[in-house]
Amino acid sequence: DVKVTQSSRYLVKRTGEKVFLECVQDMDHENMFWYRQDPGLGLRLIYFSYDVKMKEKGDIPEGYSVSREKKERFSLILESASTNQTSMYLCASSLSRPLEAFFGQGTRLTVV
């Protein structure tokens, strides 16, 4: 079974803090994704990566950056956390063919 593991289930951070969300997959997948999910807005893509050190912006990259130094690990960084970044963050990984994505359990981030 594919396993995608996110470092935290729940996280509370203060406004202005730098926040790191970590994601690790164990299936040698090329692609990794970070989404956020908010009520009424569905899943929105923040960033994705199709190879080590490669990244592409998704639909809502502002206020975020990512790092992929190793194939199995994809990190999401909130440079200076703000209250509007309170959300559920979901990491996923996939092969290039087929493109079926497998998700981690999610990190519920609250910024106070």
Added chain:
Amino acid sequence: RKEVEQDPGPFNVPEGATVAFNCTYSNSASQSFFWYRQDCRKEPKLLMSVYSSGNEDGRFTAQLNRASQYISLLIRDSKLSDSATYLCVVNEGSSYKLIFGSGTRLLVRP
């Protein structure tokens, strides 16, 4: 226009009913199509891929209509455990980027 659109529902059906969801997508170059299921406060899980010829997995049937740019999911003999949100997923053109619909909520009542 949203890239992937779904009726949010909820669809409220009795056990044993047949229910169908549609999803439309805007990019005619899209090549990969999926249905995911998401339970409350859980991560999305792959339900099934959708192939051009249509495909079936037990009580679930998925269809793709490229001409009209929509995909459908049919659930027969609904169970209480089918209550969830069903997410339509399409890749963006020829890229690896996956676009999710906002989901259709299904409630199956006894």
